[in-house]
Amino acid sequence: MRPERLLLTCLLLTGCSDKLPIAVDLGPSDAGGGVAPSYDGGVARSQKGNLRFKGPERLTLDLASALELPVASVCNELGQYPCLNVHGVSLGGVDPYAHSVYETAPVTGAAAPIAVERTVLSACNARIAQDLNAPATAVVFKDVALTNGKLNDPTSPAVATALSSLVRRAWLRDPTQEERDTLVQLARDVEATGTPNPGVAWMQAACLAVFSSAEAVFY
Amino acid sequence: MPPFPETPSRWLLLGLLLGFATPAGAKPGGPGLFCAEYPTTPACQGTQPACTYCHVAPPQRNAYGAALETWLLPGRPRPLSDADFAQALPAALRAIANEDTDGDKAPNQFEIEQGSLPGDARSVPPSGICGGGDNPQFKVCQYDTRFVYRRLLSDFCGVSPTYAQLQAFLALGTEDLKRAFIDQELDRCLQSDFWRGKHGQLWKVAHPKIRPVGSIKSGEDAGQIPLADYYDDYALFTWSQTDDHDAREVLTARYFVKRSGANPTTYASVNTLASQTVDAAHRAGNMTSAWTLTSFVMFTALPRNAASQMYRAYLGLDIAKQEGLHSVTNEPRDYDAKGVKAEQCAACHATLDPLSYPYRNYNGISGALSNRYLPNRLELLFPNDVETLKQTPEKGVILGQPVNDLLEWAQIASNSDAFAISTVTDYWKLLLGHAPTPEENEEFVRTWKALRTTHDYRVQKMLHDLIRTEAYGAP
Numbered sequence: 001m002r003p004e005r006l007l008l009t010c011l012l013l014t015g016c017s018d019k020l021p022i023a024v025d026l027g028p029s030d031a032g033g034g035v036a037p038s039y040d041g042g043v044a045r046s047q048k049g050n051l052r053f054k055g056p057e058r059l060t061l062d063l064a065s066a067l068e069l070p071v072a073s074v075c076n077e078l079g080q081y082p083c084l085n086v087h088g089v090s091l092g093g094v095d096p097y098a099h100s101v102y103e104t105a106p107v108t109g110a111a112a113p114i115a116v117e118r119t120v121l122s123a124c125n126a127r128i129a130q131d132l133n134a135p136a137t138a139v140v141f142k143d144v145a146l147t148n149g150k151l152n153d154p155t156s157p158a159v160a161t162a163l164s165s166l167v168r169r170a171w172l173r174d175p176t177q178e179e180r181d182t183l184v185q186l187a188r189d190v191e192a193t194g195t196p197n198p199g200v201a202w203m204q205a206a207c208l209a210v211f212s213s214a215e216a217v218f219y
Numbered sequence: 220m221p222p223f224p225e226t227p228s229r230w231l232l233l234g235l236l237l238g239f240a241t242p243a244g245a246k247p248g249g250p251g252l253f254c255a256e257y258p259t260t261p262a263c264q265g266t267q268p269a270c271t272y273c274h275v276a277p278p279q280r281n282a283y284g285a286a287l288e289t290w291l292l293p294g295r296p297r298p299l300s301d302a303d304f305a306q307a308l309p310a311a312l313r314a315i316a317n318e319d320t321d322g323d324k325a326p327n328q329f330e331i332e333q334g335s336l337p338g339d340a341r342s343v344p345p346s347g348i349c350g351g352g353d354n355p356q357f358k359v360c361q362y363d364t365r366f367v368y369r370r371l372l373s374d375f376c377g378v379s380p381t382y383a384q385l386q387a388f389l390a391l392g393t394e395d396l397k398r399a400f401i402d403q404e405l406d407r408c409l410q411s412d413f414w415r416g417k418h419g420q421l422w423k424v425a426h427p428k429i430r431p432v433g434s435i436k437s438g439e440d441a442g443q444i445p446l447a448d449y450y451d452d453y454a455l456f457t458w459s460q461t462d463d464h465d466a467r468e469v470l471t472a473r474y475f476v477k478r479s480g481a482n483p484t485t486y487a488s489v490n491t492l493a494s495q496t497v498d499a500a501h502r503a504g505n506m507t508s509a510w511t512l513t514s515f516v517m518f519t520a521l522p523r524n525a526a527s528q529m530y531r532a533y534l535g536l537d538i539a540k541q542e543g544l545h546s547v548t549n550e551p552r553d554y555d556a557k558g559v560k561a562e563q564c565a566a567c568h569a570t571l572d573p574l575s576y577p578y579r580n581y582n583g584i585s586g587a588l589s590n591r592y593l594p595n596r597l598e599l600l601f602p603n604d605v606e607t608l609k610q611t612p613e614k615g616v617i618l619g620q621p622v623n624d625l626l627e628w629a630q631i632a633s634n635s636d637a638f639a640i641s642t643v644t645d646y647w648k649l650l651l652g653h654a655p656t657p658e659e660n661e662e663f664v665r666t667w668k669a670l671r672t673t674h675d676y677r678v679q680k681m682l683h684d685l686i687r688t689e690a691y692g693a694p
Contacts, residue, residue, distance in 0.1 A: 044359040046694050052652055054373070057413070061378040094426060097433035097440075102426040168382040172369070173356065219373045 051218040053108065056084045056091040059116065059217060063123040066169035066211070068139045069130075075122035083122065087115035117212050124207035128200065140165050141203055149197035154187040166207060170216040183209070248301060248546070249273065252308045261334030261660040265636030265667070270541035273338060277541070277566075283327065283338030286320040287311050334657030345658035357694040364397040365389065367692040371401060374650050375408030375420070402683060409679055415461050416484040417450075424645050425456040428532035429505070430514065438494055447513035447590060448494040452505045454478040458486045459504075460678040466642055467633035467676050470533055471626075472504040497581070501592035503629040507581060509590040516583030520601045520608055521555045526575040530617075534632055535641030538571050543637070545619040547573045554611040555604070576615035577625040636671075642678065643667040646685060659690040 054062060060083070064071045075083035088095060090111040095101040131138035142165075143158040144151065151159065163183050167175040175183070183206050190205055191198040210216060250267035254260075262268040270277055273284030280288060290311035292303055299307070316328040320337055323330075325344050327337040333344035357366055368388050372380050380388065391397050414420050429452045437445030454476040459469040475492040479485055490499070497507045505511060506529050515525035530536050536543025546569035551559045559568040580596045582588055593599060598609050613624050618635055622628045632638055643666050647655050655663035666684050674680035685691055 044354040044357075046357070046359050048694065050652060050694075052370070052373075058373055058377055058379075061413075062373075065378050065381070094423060096426040097431050097436070100430070100432065102430060172380065172382050172385045219370055219379065 051214075053092050053112075054217055054219055055104070056088045056093040058219070059091065059119060060084045062216075063120065063211065067123050067127040069123060069126050073126050075119045077118075083115070083119045087111070087119065090115040091119070116217055117208065120212040120217075121204070121208050124204055124211060128203045128207065131203075132200070140169070140207070144199075144203075146199040149199050150191060151187050151199045151202060154184050154202075159184065159187070163206065166210045170210045170213070248305060249308065250544075252305055253312065256309050256312050257331055260331050261657065261664070262331065264660075264664045265640050270544070272336065281338035282320040282322070282340075283315075283336075286315045286318060286327075290314040334660040342657070345656075360693055362687075362689055362692040363694055364394060364401065364692075366694045367686060368397070368401055368404070370691070371405060371686055372408065375405060375414050376411050377413030377420075398687075401686065405683060405686060406679075409461065409682070410483060412482050412484050415457055415486075416481060417453075417478070419457075419484075420649065421457045421460050422453050424460070424649055425453050428456070429453060429510065430528070431510075432514065435513070446584065447509040449508075449510040449514075450478065451475060451492060451494055452508045452510050454486055455505055455508070458488065461486070462679065463677060465676045466670075466678050467638065468504060470504045470506055470529075470629040470633040470638075473499050473502045496590045497592050501581075501626070503625050506625060506629055507592070512581055512583045512590040516578065516581060518584055520579075520597055520604060521572070521575055521611060522578040522581065522583070523571055523575045525578050525581070527571060529632070530574060533641060534635065534637040535644055536637060538567050541567065543618075544570045545616070546570055547616045547619075550616075554607050556607060573616035574628075576612050577622060577628045579611045579613055581625065636667075639667040639671045639676075643670060643681065643685070646678075646682065647690075650685065651690060655690070659688070662688040662690050 060071060060074050063069065063074050067074075072082070077083055077086045084091075084093075089099075089101055089105070090109050092104050092108065092112065094104060127140055131141040135142075141162045144162050145156070145158065146152065153159070160180065163180050164174055166183075167173065167179065186205055186209070187198070187202040190202045195201050249270070250272070253272070254263035254267050257263055262272065271281075273280055273287060275281050287308075290307075292299060292307045295303065317326050319326050321340040321342075323340040323343050325333075325335065325337075330337040330342075330344055335344045336342035357363055365385070365388070369379060369385070372378060388397065388400065391400055408414055412419055429449050431449045432442075433440070434442040435444050435446040436442045436449060438448035439450055455472060456469050457478075458464055458476040459466050459472070472488075474488045474490055475495050476486050477489050477492065479487070495509050497509075497512070501507065506525075511525060511529075515528050516522040517524075519525075527538050530538060530543060534543065538544070544567065546566070550570075551565060551568035551572040553560045553568075553572075559565065559572065580592055580594055582591050582593050582596050582600065584590075585600060588600070597604075597611060601608055615622055615628060617628050617631050618637070620631050622631060643663065644654055647653075647659075647663065651659075666681060666688065669684055670676060670678075670681040674684075
């Protein structure tokens with residue numbers, strides 16, 4: 001998705017919170033953010049391949065917990081209809097009372113990836129808006145300095161810490177150096193598109209990329 | 220005078236739905252004979268193979284059934300009598316034991332012993348091969364406590380652990396400490412609203428059993444035509460699956476359960492509820508709830524739909540899929556003159572009709588007499604129906620065992636292997652995403668047998684067993 005579209009979607013979907021979220025303790029972290037050793041290659045393959053898709057309730061609750069948002073502000077279509085309900089069946093949920101959908105569909109629907117992205121993007125936008133509007137209480141993008149909408153320094157320790165924070169919240173581990181470098185490079189790529197607020201667009205893109213990854217939406 | 224049950228079109232529809240054709244080629248005794256030959260195989264552990272073990276849909280046979288057929292008294296005119304079939308089947312089974320009828324490179328007997336299907340090339344025995352190598356996040360093919368901790372919190376609490384929680388878990392050190400902590404966490408999550416609250420996971424397990432319809436719900440969240448309140452059914456189901464309660468009471472309870480509050484949601488047993496109208500002497504848990512009678516008995520004289528739904532929902536036996544057929548001699552009698560004696564109907568109705576007779580006095584929808592036990596219901600409410608209808612007995616047969624009434628029906632059902640298997644299968648599907656596979660069969664059988672014995676039908680204790688299986692805990 002192009003960054004300006006991300007920004008537009010952000011404005012459309014951002015929810016408001018009137019409830020203080022529960023703080024997520026990320027544990028000790030060095031100044032540059034934690035980095036895990038790289039482990040590409042030689043990974044043992046599961047014979048079961050039985051990853052479970054989180055589905056509407058777990059996806060919503062995990063986003064709320066990880067991004068320290070009230071559940072009600074994770075994602076609302078048109079600002080008022082919870083995505084959990086609107087996209088519930090698409091996300092592998094049930095709709096027993098109104099539409100007699102008593103069991104989860106045995107296969108993933110075509111709309112599922114879109115519904116995941118909308119839900120994740122909305123939650124990311126809510127978090128970013130709060131972090132930018134109240135920097136003193138920022139949760140993820142703490143001390144990430146912007147000038148004229150641009151990141152001051154994508155290689156700064158604050159950016160590295162923010163990226164480690166994102167990954168720890170979504171994947172429950174530290175990023176590898178390569179993963180972190182890719183997300184830093186994303187800042188430059190977004191800025192190269194000429195979008196007017198590349199710093200915010202990068203935050204949205206990084207958050208979306210991490211929280212909509214397979215590692216974040218399956219368990 | 221209460222309104223009479225109506226309308227012929229409903230009868231016709233019911234007849235079409237329940238009197239579907241089961242052609243003469245099907246042999247309902249086949250599964251029992253198969254299990255006599257292979258008593259220790261997975262398909263015969265507390266259950267019997269469905270007709271689809273040998274048939275695509277009777278009389279059409281799959282590869283295994285077709286191979287068997289060639290050894291069944293060749294040259295003898297078809298169809299074989301039941302006696303000839305019973306006499307010839309064991310030898311036919313042995314004759315093709317070493318063949319690979321579905322072409323999946325596994326001999327039939329090996330497939331039968333391993334729990335895969337000898338007539339389906341897509342179903343193959345477990346390979347027993349596990350990938351090697353190390354993985355920094357998962358212990359592939361081994362019970363992985365880190366993986367279990369993450370999955371358990373998601374499954375039962377609805378939310379993943381935080382990074383810090385996971386680090387604290389890993390810092391526990393020994394596997395024994397981690398397993399003990401996992402058990403503690405399971406107990407904590409089993410109290411959560413995500414698990415037991417309104418619309419929680421236990422309600423999700425109950426949806427296909429209760430089959431709610433919002434437009435005719437009464438009470439809380441009432442629909443446009445309020446007829447009965449299925450939240451009572453969810454409450455009893457949840458009660459029966461939680462704390463130190465007996466899971467069988469979902470079918471046998473003489474009491475009701477009242478839900479209240481949220482975070483935490485609490486459930487309490489009560490002797491009366493304004494929304495329930497069957498007298499205490501005739502209650503059988505959710506089998507006789509106002510919702511079951513409204514939705515599954517409805518306007519029917521002989522409630523086959525109610526009986527088959529309870530059979531499907533709580534014993535996992537779907538007669539429409541030719542599961543759980545235990546033909547009763549001289550049945551069906553066709554008291555309501557629906558033509559179910561026809562050969563193509565009788566294969567299922569010889570089980571279904573005796574299963575339904577104990578419902579004969581439980582009334583569905585008819586004004587002030589709705590959702591009640593009415594002695595002589597058929598005589599009272601169906602006076603203009605076919606004369607033989609009144610001869611419908613209250614005595615019936617379930618799983619081959621005669622019962623005097625629906626309460627005995629519920630006792631036999633809830634004490635059966637099928638009930639324990641169905642209960643554990645519900646959670647297997649909820650927590651693993653699929654019914655037990657051949658690879659998982661050994662752990663599955665151990666789990667449902669322990670539910671019946673060691674755990675005395677306590678689901679919470681069974682869940683501790685389930686999360687300790689490799690099926691659940693090995694990524």
